[in-house]
Amino acid sequence: MRFVHTADWQLGMTRRILGARPPKEAAGGLTGEAQARFAQARLDAVAELGRLADERDAAFVLVCGDVFESNLVGPDVVARACEALGSFRTPVLLLPGNHDPADAACVLRRPDFARRCPAHVTVLDAPGVHEVAPGVEVVAAPWRSKHPLTDLVGEQLAALDPAPPGTLRVLAGHGELDVLDPDDDEPARIRRDGVLAALADGRVHYVALGDRHSTWTDAVDDRIRHAGTPEVTDFDEVDPGNVLVVDLDRHGAQVAVEPVGRWRFLRHDARLDADGDLDALDARLAAVPDKERTAIRLALVGTLSLRQRGRLDDLLAAHAHAFAAVEILEQHSDLATVPDDADLDDLDLHGFAADAAAELFAAATSDDAEARDALRLLHRLVGSR
Amino acid sequence: MRLHRIRLRDFRGVHDREVALAEHGVTVLQGDNEVGKTSTLAALDLLFDAADSSRRAEIRAAQPAGVDAGPEVEAEVSTGPYRFTYRKRWLRRPRTELHVTAPAPEQLTGADAHARVSAILDETMDRVLWRGLRVEQHSGVGQADLGGQDALTRALDRAASGHEAARPDPTVDDGLVERAVEELRRYRTPSGRATGELRAAEVRLADAEAEHDRCRAALEATERDVAARDRLDADLGTVRARRRAQGDEVAELEDRWAGLQSRLREVEAAGDQAVLARERADAARDRRAARDALIAAVAADADAASRAAAARDAHDAEHTTAREDRDRRRADDTDARAEATRARHAADAADRAVSAARDRAELLDLAERLRRVGDAASGLAAAERAQAAATVGADDLAEVEDLARDLLRAEAARDAAAARVELTVPADGDGLTLDVDGETVTLAAGETRTLPVAAVRAVSLPGVLAVRVRPGLDDAGRDDAVREATRALAGACEDLGVADLEAARAACRAAEDAARRAGEHRAALARELAGHADTAALRTAHDAVRDRLEGVEATTDDVAALRTAAGTAREEAGTAARRADEADAACRAAEDAVRESETRSAVLTERAADARHAHARRAEELAAARVDEPDAALADAESTRRDRAREAEREHETLAAALAGDDPDTVEVLVTNARAVAERLTGEVARLEREHAETTGRLQAAGAQGWHDQLAAAATELEAAGRAHETVAARAAAARRLHETLARHRERVRRSYVAPFRAQVERLARIVFGPTLSLEIDEDLRITHRTLDGTTVAFGALSSGAQEQLGLCARLACAALVDPADGVPVVIDDALGHTDPERLARLGAVFTAATAAQGAAQVVVLTCTPERYHGIGAATVVPLTPSRRPGADSADDRDDHAGDRDEPARPIDPAPATAPGTVVDLPRAPRAG
Structure with a gap:
C-alpha cells in the first residue's frame, strides 16, 4: 500500500x-x-x-x-x-x-x-x-x-x-x-x-x-x-x-x-572588518542561485569605518533588489561603525566647518549613532558641493 | 581686483570717454548731473555680467537714442595674478574681446572670452563683497551685509587667529550651513514640526499601529468567541442534564402532593359531617325552647284579656254622666238665642228714627241755599249789564287827564310869556269899573290888576276909553298851542262820549263800582253752591232728600233724644248677644266631651275583644302542637342529637391531626420550588442556545473576514513602517545634529571675528566721532549700538547722518581689512548728503586713513558736489565733462569708418598711455586713424 x-x-x-x-x-x-x-x-x-x-x-x-x-x-x-x-x-x-x-x-x-x-x-x-x-x-x-x-x-x-x-x-x-x-x-x-x-x-x-x-x-x-x-x-x-x-x-x-519546495530561507554569518570582508560578502551574495526565491538573513559582526559602512549599505541595497528579502538579524549582529581619520580627511574642511566635523567625529567614535549619521550627512553635503 | 581704466562708447549719453583710475587710494570722479558717472558704474556691471548677445532692459536702455550703434564698454582690470583688457559691444554687431597680458598672454573672443573672464573673477574675487561694498546713488549709506563675505571672513579669521595662516581653501563653508538647513527642512519645519518624509513616516506608522490594533482586536474577539463556543457547548450539556433531573424530581413530588390532597379532601368531608350534626342538634334545642315559650305566652294572654274587660266596664259609667250634661246645656243655649234676637230688633227701630230726623233738617237747609243762589244770580246779571254800558275805563281816563294837564301847561306857558297890562287905580282915587274883554271888572282904590296879553285884549272904560292890546307874534303862537290842547282835550272827551274831564272821571268811577258788585255776587254764589257743581245739582240734592222723607212718619224732631234712645237699645242688644254666645260655647264643649267618651269606649271594647281572641288562638296553637309532638318527645330528640354532633366533631379532629402529621404545606412548597427550578433551567437552556447561535453566527462571519490574513498584513506593515520611521527619524536627527553643530561653530567663529572688525571700524569712526566712541557689533558684523560720551544709542535710532558715516566707516574698514589680493574697489556714488561740513572734513581723513596702507583697496567716489570730498588728502580727482557726439557731419564720418569698428583685429592697447586721473575724450575721427 x-x-x-x-x-x-x-x-x-x-x-x-x-x-x-x-x-x-x-x-x-x-x-x-x-x-x-x-x-x-x-x-x-x-x-x-x-x-x-x-x-x-x-x-x-x-x-x-x-x-x-x-x-x-x-x-x-x-x-x-x-x-x-x-x-x-x-x-x-x-x-x-x-x-x-x-x-x-x-x-x-x-x-x-x-x-x-x-x-x-x-x-x-x-x-x-x-x-x-x-x-x-x-x-x-x-x-x-x-x-x-x-x-x-x-x-x-x-x-x-x-x-x-x-x-x-x-x-x-x-x-x-x-x-x-x-x-x-x-x-x-x-x-x-x-x-x-x-x-x-x-x-x-x-x-x-x-x-x-x-x-x-x-x-x-x-x-x-x-x-x-x-x-x-x-x-x-x-x-x-x-x-x-x-x-x-x-x-x-x-x-x-x-x-517539492522551491524556496530557500538562508542564514549567513559574516565578520566584517576590512574592505576584503565586504568583497567576500558581496561575492557570497552574488553566488546565491534563485535569488528571487531566496530570503537571506545576515548576522554581521565587526567594525567598519564610515566609508565602509556606506559601502555595506549600498551593497546590501543592491542585492536586496534581486533577493526576495535581505535582512540583518540585529540580535545576532554586532557591527560597529567607527569613523577613521581617512573619513575626516576626505571631508577636506576648514574653519568652523572643520571644527564641527571634528566634534561630530569625536562623538561618533564614542559610539554616538546620531553623530555618526550626522557625519555621514556631512560627507554627502560636502560631496554634493 | 583693481580697475585701471574704463572706456564707454555710445553708452547712454556718453559718446566716447575713457577714465583712468588711481591704482591705490581714492579716485574722485566729479561732474555735473547726467555727465555719466553712474553710467560708468553700470557699464562695468554689464561688462562682467551680460553676454554680448544679451538684450536685457539695462542694455537696451544703454543704447543712445537715434544712433545706429550698439553700446560698448572696455575695461582694463587686474585681479589676482591676472591683468587683462576686456571689451564688449551689444545689440549692433555684438562682440566680446579679451586680451590677457599677465601672467601669460592670452587672446579670446566671443563666448570663450566671457567664460574666461567669469572664471577669472570667480577664482580671484569675492563678487558678493564687490556688491556689498558699493553705495548706490539714492540709496542711503546703510549697513552693508558683511556677515557672509568670504574675503572679509578670511581677513577677520587671520586677524582673529593673530597670525598669517596658510591661505585656506576659499570654498570651505560655501553654502554648507545653508545646505544643512535645507536638509533639516526636509524633515522639520522651522518651528520644529515634522514635515515631508518624516511626517509621512509618522503618519504611516500611526496608521499601521491603528490597523494592527484593529485586526488584533478582531482576531482576539474571534478567539474569545471560539472559547465561548466551547464553554457554551459544555454549559448546554450540563444545564440540559440538570433540567432533565429536575423534571424527574418534580414528577416525584407532584405524586406525593396528589396523595396528600386526596386525604385532605377526606378530612374536609368529615368536617362537613360534624358541622351538619351540630346544626341538627341546635335545631332540636331550638324547637324545645319554642314550646316553652308558647306555654308562657298562653298564660300571659289570659291575663291581658281580663285586664281589658275591667277597663271597659269602668269607662261606661263616665260616659253616661257626660251625655246628661250635654242635654242640659243645649236647652240653655236656645233660650239665650231668642232673647238676643228681640233686643236687636228694638235697636234697629231706634236707629231709623234718628235718621229721619236728620234728613228733615237737611232739607230745610238746602231750600234756604237755593233761594240765596237765586238772589245772587240776579244781582250779578245787573252788575254785568252796568259794566258792559260803561265807556270810560281807567286807561281812557288817564289819557284824558294827560291831555288836560297838557292844556294847563300850555296855558301857563302862554301866560308867563305874555305881556302884562297892569291896571292900577290910584290909592287916592275912586274905584273904577272897567270892561275887560267884555267882562266887567271893578277895581278898588289902590288895587292893581294885571292882565296878561296872550291874545287881543280889550280894556275899556266904557265909553271913556277903549284900549285894545294886541300881543306880538310870539305871544300869538303860544296862544295857538293852548288852543290846540283845548281841541285835543275836547276831541278825546267826545270820543269817550263825555262832556269833559269831570264827566269822564264820573263815568270811570261808575264802571269800577259795577265791577266790584259783580265780584261780590259771584262770591256769594260760590259760597252757597259749596259742595255742589251748580244750581241744578243743588236742586237735585234737595229733591233726593225730599224723596227720602216721602212717607216717613214725622215724630219728634228732637234728634238728641232719639239718639239716646237708640244707644240704650243697642247696648241691650249687645248684652243679649254675648249671653247667647256663652251658652253656645258651653253647649259645644259638652258635645265634645260626649264624643271623646264615645271614642274611648269603642277603643276599650275593641281591646278587650282582641285580648280575648288572642288568648283563644294561642291556646288552640298550643293544643295543636301538643297533639303533634308532646313536650317529652321534644326533650328526648334534643339530647340524642347533641350526642351525635359531639361524636362527628371528634372524628373530624382525629383525621385532621393525622394529615397535619404528614406536613402537606412543606410538600406543597417543595413542589412549587421544584417547578420554579425546572422553569429557570428551561430559561437557562434557552439563553445558552441563543448565545450559542449568536456566537456561531459571529464565527461564521469572522471566517469570511480573513482576520488572520489582515492581521498578518498589518503586522508586516507595522514592522515595515516602524523600520522606515526609525530610519527617517535617524536621518532627521542627524540633519538636526549636523545643522546644530555647524551653526554653533559658525556662531562661535563669528563671535571671534567681531573683535578685529570692531577695532578697525572704531579706529576709523573715532576720527569722525572722537575718542570716546565705542561700538557694539553682532555676529553678522552689523553695528547694533553706538556709545559716545557714555551714551549708548541703537544704530536704527541714530540720525541719518551718523548712520551714513558709520556705514561708510564699516565699508572702508572692510576695504582696509581684506587682503590686497582679495580686495575689491569700494564704490561710493554720491553719498554723504546728510553729513555736515565739519564731519565731511573728518571723513576725508577717514578715507585717507583707510587707504593709507600699502596695497589698500581702491576707492572710487562719484560725485556732483566735489566739495564733499575736498577733505580727502590723497584723492585723485577726475573731473568729467559731457562727452557729446560731434555734429551732424560726424554721421558721414561714421559711415566712412563703419568698417573700422567691425574690424575684429583692432588691437587693444595693452599699455595705455593715459595716466591715472586723466580723461581722454576721444573724438570719433582720430579713432579711424
Missing part, C-alpha cells in the same frame, strides 16, 4: 521579512510582491505533491495537520487551496492541527471551504478509526482546540485493539514527540514510548506526524516520521520542502523523501 505523507502546508502564511505592501499602492491586495509569490509557492508545492501522488499511484495523501496557517484565513486563501486540491485525483485526508484545530471556527468546516472542497478530500475532524480503503484504516488524532490537555495520539492508541489481520493501520497525528522537545509543562506532548509500543504490538503500522517543519525519522523505529513542510517557512528549518512517499506493509515501511 502506497500513500503520500505530508503536513504543515501552512496555507495563508506570510513572512514579515518578505516585506509589506508598498504603502502607496492602494489596490495591491494585502501583501507585497514577494509575499504574493511566496503564497503562490506554497500552493505550487501542494499541486506538485498531488501530481507526485498521481504519478506514483498513491492510495491517498495524508496531511497531518496545519493545512492552513490559521482558522481565520480569508476566503481567497481557502478558495485557492481548494483549487490546488482540485488539481489532482488522489484522495486527500486532512487532519486539523494546532493552527487549524477543529474548534468552533475550524476552517475545514467553514461553509466557503465545504462548498469548494473537491469530492476526493476528507476532513479527519472526528477522532478515531476511519476506513479509507479496503484493508486500510487511518486512526485520526485531530486537534480540537488550540490547547489540548492530553497526548491526543496516546489517547487514540490506548483505545485501539490490534489491527485485524489483513488490515494496515496508519496513525495520523500532530505534535512534537517528547524526545524532540522534552517540555514537561506541555501536556500535549506525544509520548514516544506509547507510540513504540503500539507499533510493536501491531495496533498501528505507521505513525504519520505533522507540526515539525523539518523532515525527521525516529531513530528507533523508522515508521515514526515527520514529513516536514513541503515549502520552507523559516530560517531555522533543517530539511524542509519534502513529502514522503510511503510503501507500507505489515512488516515495515519503504519511505522515499521527495523534494
Whole structure:
C-alpha cells in the first residue's frame, strides 16, 4: 500500500521579512510582491505533491495537520487551496492541527471551504478509526482546540485493539514527540514510548506526524516520521520542502523523501572588518542561485569605518533588489561603525566647518549613532558641493 | 581686483570717454548731473555680467537714442595674478574681446572670452563683497551685509587667529550651513514640526499601529468567541442534564402532593359531617325552647284579656254622666238665642228714627241755599249789564287827564310869556269899573290888576276909553298851542262820549263800582253752591232728600233724644248677644266631651275583644302542637342529637391531626420550588442556545473576514513602517545634529571675528566721532549700538547722518581689512548728503586713513558736489565733462569708418598711455586713424 505523507502546508502564511505592501499602492491586495509569490509557492508545492501522488499511484495523501496557517484565513486563501486540491485525483485526508484545530471556527468546516472542497478530500475532524480503503484504516488524532490537555495520539492508541489481520493501520497525528522537545509543562506532548509500543504490538503500522517543519525519522523505529513542510517557512528549518512517499506493509515501511519546495530561507554569518570582508560578502551574495526565491538573513559582526559602512549599505541595497528579502538579524549582529581619520580627511574642511566635523567625529567614535549619521550627512553635503 | 581704466562708447549719453583710475587710494570722479558717472558704474556691471548677445532692459536702455550703434564698454582690470583688457559691444554687431597680458598672454573672443573672464573673477574675487561694498546713488549709506563675505571672513579669521595662516581653501563653508538647513527642512519645519518624509513616516506608522490594533482586536474577539463556543457547548450539556433531573424530581413530588390532597379532601368531608350534626342538634334545642315559650305566652294572654274587660266596664259609667250634661246645656243655649234676637230688633227701630230726623233738617237747609243762589244770580246779571254800558275805563281816563294837564301847561306857558297890562287905580282915587274883554271888572282904590296879553285884549272904560292890546307874534303862537290842547282835550272827551274831564272821571268811577258788585255776587254764589257743581245739582240734592222723607212718619224732631234712645237699645242688644254666645260655647264643649267618651269606649271594647281572641288562638296553637309532638318527645330528640354532633366533631379532629402529621404545606412548597427550578433551567437552556447561535453566527462571519490574513498584513506593515520611521527619524536627527553643530561653530567663529572688525571700524569712526566712541557689533558684523560720551544709542535710532558715516566707516574698514589680493574697489556714488561740513572734513581723513596702507583697496567716489570730498588728502580727482557726439557731419564720418569698428583685429592697447586721473575724450575721427 502506497500513500503520500505530508503536513504543515501552512496555507495563508506570510513572512514579515518578505516585506509589506508598498504603502502607496492602494489596490495591491494585502501583501507585497514577494509575499504574493511566496503564497503562490506554497500552493505550487501542494499541486506538485498531488501530481507526485498521481504519478506514483498513491492510495491517498495524508496531511497531518496545519493545512492552513490559521482558522481565520480569508476566503481567497481557502478558495485557492481548494483549487490546488482540485488539481489532482488522489484522495486527500486532512487532519486539523494546532493552527487549524477543529474548534468552533475550524476552517475545514467553514461553509466557503465545504462548498469548494473537491469530492476526493476528507476532513479527519472526528477522532478515531476511519476506513479509507479496503484493508486500510487511518486512526485520526485531530486537534480540537488550540490547547489540548492530553497526548491526543496516546489517547487514540490506548483505545485501539490490534489491527485485524489483513488490515494496515496508519496513525495520523500532530505534535512534537517528547524526545524532540522534552517540555514537561506541555501536556500535549506525544509520548514516544506509547507510540513504540503500539507499533510493536501491531495496533498501528505507521505513525504519520505533522507540526515539525523539518523532515525527521525516529531513530528507533523508522515508521515514526515527520514529513516536514513541503515549502520552507523559516530560517531555522533543517530539511524542509519534502513529502514522503510511503510503501507500507505489515512488516515495515519503504519511505522515499521527495523534494517539492522551491524556496530557500538562508542564514549567513559574516565578520566584517576590512574592505576584503565586504568583497567576500558581496561575492557570497552574488553566488546565491534563485535569488528571487531566496530570503537571506545576515548576522554581521565587526567594525567598519564610515566609508565602509556606506559601502555595506549600498551593497546590501543592491542585492536586496534581486533577493526576495535581505535582512540583518540585529540580535545576532554586532557591527560597529567607527569613523577613521581617512573619513575626516576626505571631508577636506576648514574653519568652523572643520571644527564641527571634528566634534561630530569625536562623538561618533564614542559610539554616538546620531553623530555618526550626522557625519555621514556631512560627507554627502560636502560631496554634493 | 583693481580697475585701471574704463572706456564707454555710445553708452547712454556718453559718446566716447575713457577714465583712468588711481591704482591705490581714492579716485574722485566729479561732474555735473547726467555727465555719466553712474553710467560708468553700470557699464562695468554689464561688462562682467551680460553676454554680448544679451538684450536685457539695462542694455537696451544703454543704447543712445537715434544712433545706429550698439553700446560698448572696455575695461582694463587686474585681479589676482591676472591683468587683462576686456571689451564688449551689444545689440549692433555684438562682440566680446579679451586680451590677457599677465601672467601669460592670452587672446579670446566671443563666448570663450566671457567664460574666461567669469572664471577669472570667480577664482580671484569675492563678487558678493564687490556688491556689498558699493553705495548706490539714492540709496542711503546703510549697513552693508558683511556677515557672509568670504574675503572679509578670511581677513577677520587671520586677524582673529593673530597670525598669517596658510591661505585656506576659499570654498570651505560655501553654502554648507545653508545646505544643512535645507536638509533639516526636509524633515522639520522651522518651528520644529515634522514635515515631508518624516511626517509621512509618522503618519504611516500611526496608521499601521491603528490597523494592527484593529485586526488584533478582531482576531482576539474571534478567539474569545471560539472559547465561548466551547464553554457554551459544555454549559448546554450540563444545564440540559440538570433540567432533565429536575423534571424527574418534580414528577416525584407532584405524586406525593396528589396523595396528600386526596386525604385532605377526606378530612374536609368529615368536617362537613360534624358541622351538619351540630346544626341538627341546635335545631332540636331550638324547637324545645319554642314550646316553652308558647306555654308562657298562653298564660300571659289570659291575663291581658281580663285586664281589658275591667277597663271597659269602668269607662261606661263616665260616659253616661257626660251625655246628661250635654242635654242640659243645649236647652240653655236656645233660650239665650231668642232673647238676643228681640233686643236687636228694638235697636234697629231706634236707629231709623234718628235718621229721619236728620234728613228733615237737611232739607230745610238746602231750600234756604237755593233761594240765596237765586238772589245772587240776579244781582250779578245787573252788575254785568252796568259794566258792559260803561265807556270810560281807567286807561281812557288817564289819557284824558294827560291831555288836560297838557292844556294847563300850555296855558301857563302862554301866560308867563305874555305881556302884562297892569291896571292900577290910584290909592287916592275912586274905584273904577272897567270892561275887560267884555267882562266887567271893578277895581278898588289902590288895587292893581294885571292882565296878561296872550291874545287881543280889550280894556275899556266904557265909553271913556277903549284900549285894545294886541300881543306880538310870539305871544300869538303860544296862544295857538293852548288852543290846540283845548281841541285835543275836547276831541278825546267826545270820543269817550263825555262832556269833559269831570264827566269822564264820573263815568270811570261808575264802571269800577259795577265791577266790584259783580265780584261780590259771584262770591256769594260760590259760597252757597259749596259742595255742589251748580244750581241744578243743588236742586237735585234737595229733591233726593225730599224723596227720602216721602212717607216717613214725622215724630219728634228732637234728634238728641232719639239718639239716646237708640244707644240704650243697642247696648241691650249687645248684652243679649254675648249671653247667647256663652251658652253656645258651653253647649259645644259638652258635645265634645260626649264624643271623646264615645271614642274611648269603642277603643276599650275593641281591646278587650282582641285580648280575648288572642288568648283563644294561642291556646288552640298550643293544643295543636301538643297533639303533634308532646313536650317529652321534644326533650328526648334534643339530647340524642347533641350526642351525635359531639361524636362527628371528634372524628373530624382525629383525621385532621393525622394529615397535619404528614406536613402537606412543606410538600406543597417543595413542589412549587421544584417547578420554579425546572422553569429557570428551561430559561437557562434557552439563553445558552441563543448565545450559542449568536456566537456561531459571529464565527461564521469572522471566517469570511480573513482576520488572520489582515492581521498578518498589518503586522508586516507595522514592522515595515516602524523600520522606515526609525530610519527617517535617524536621518532627521542627524540633519538636526549636523545643522546644530555647524551653526554653533559658525556662531562661535563669528563671535571671534567681531573683535578685529570692531577695532578697525572704531579706529576709523573715532576720527569722525572722537575718542570716546565705542561700538557694539553682532555676529553678522552689523553695528547694533553706538556709545559716545557714555551714551549708548541703537544704530536704527541714530540720525541719518551718523548712520551714513558709520556705514561708510564699516565699508572702508572692510576695504582696509581684506587682503590686497582679495580686495575689491569700494564704490561710493554720491553719498554723504546728510553729513555736515565739519564731519565731511573728518571723513576725508577717514578715507585717507583707510587707504593709507600699502596695497589698500581702491576707492572710487562719484560725485556732483566735489566739495564733499575736498577733505580727502590723497584723492585723485577726475573731473568729467559731457562727452557729446560731434555734429551732424560726424554721421558721414561714421559711415566712412563703419568698417573700422567691425574690424575684429583692432588691437587693444595693452599699455595705455593715459595716466591715472586723466580723461581722454576721444573724438570719433582720430579713432579711424
